[in-house]
Amino acid sequence: MADGVLRRAMSLLRVFTDDEPQLTASQLSERSGLALSSVHRLIVMMLEEGMLSRAPAHRYAVGARLWEIGELSPLAATLRETALPHMVRLYEATGENVHLAVLDDPTPAEASAVFVGRITGRASVPTISRSGGRHPLHATGVGKALLATRDEGWLEEYLSAPLLLETRLSITDPARLRAEIERARTRGYATTREEMTLGNFSVAAALGALVGLPPAAIGIVAHLGEALDERRLAPLVMQAAKDLTRAVRHPDSQ
Structure with missing residues (x-):
């Protein structure tokens, strides 16, 4: 179960690019191939852990915690x-x-x-x-x-x-x-x-x-x-x- 969550979280992180460093939940779902309901649940978890951060216009960006760990x-x-x-x-x-x-x-x-x-x-x-x-x-x-x-x-x-x-x-x-x-x-x-x-x-x-x-x-x-x-x-x-x-x-x- 944990392995599946980790893989899904990584699939979200991989869709951020230089051209699109901020994405909406719908865009994350579309680009990752994950169901929107799953994406919303992952976003909540990843925000709590600092893996994602909130951006303007209901968008999300890679979180500072990932930079810190990196x-x-x-x-x-x-x-x-x-x-x-x-x-x-x-x-x-x-x-x-x-x-x-x-x-x-x-x-x-x-x-x-x-x-x-x-x-x-x-x-x-x-x-x-x-x-x-x-x-x-x-x-x-x-x-x-x-x-x-x-x-x-x-x-x-x-x-x-x-x-x-x-x-x-x-x-x-x-x-x-x-x-x-x-x-x-x-x-x-x-x-x-x-x-x-x-x-x-x-x-x-x-x-x-x-x-x-x-x-x-x-x-x-x-x-x-x-x-x-x-x-x-x-x-x-x-x-x-x-x-x-x-x-x-x-x-x-x-």
Whole structure:
């Protein structure tokens, strides 16, 4: 019974999006596929537990209690907090958006990159990423860097699922993506050019294996016209990945 309630509560939480962070009970019912009567009962429980909060016009939003609990995750308490000074240094060296992402892979075919940290400035190129946002592996720099850490069996299953076009330049052919992954392994960093957002370029590198944490990668996103000097940007990103790996593995030495 408790398991069923938990699953239904999660089905409600999953329907909130960047575009629709506040929803009515009817919208929650429609998007989750749950009966409206069940949704009303869940809302009462979730409001009491702080999982939902009330918003204007009879709408609901994700509650502060979930944010509070989420901050206890190792992704926040260990990885992101340790990463912040390294991300700031990378931003200061490049002036570009800096992203930190981890691999979320309930199964390889469903895997994606979850952004756990982001630093940007007024002069940085606009991006669609946000902390907590989820993006495809094949179309993002950090995603390709994460793919380069996976073994052949994992990649085989991942590539068995269709790769969606994010822009007209997204790489959706498995053979071409495999070549990109091999190139990233050889060079130590991955790149994208207008594959997630037209006009943008990215460089990213994977961190080393970290105990208790999923695979992670750090990268920058810049305007294509300003970022063609790959030889300058790639070493900065790779050094940031090495420094951050060392900092997470040996926190007492920092």
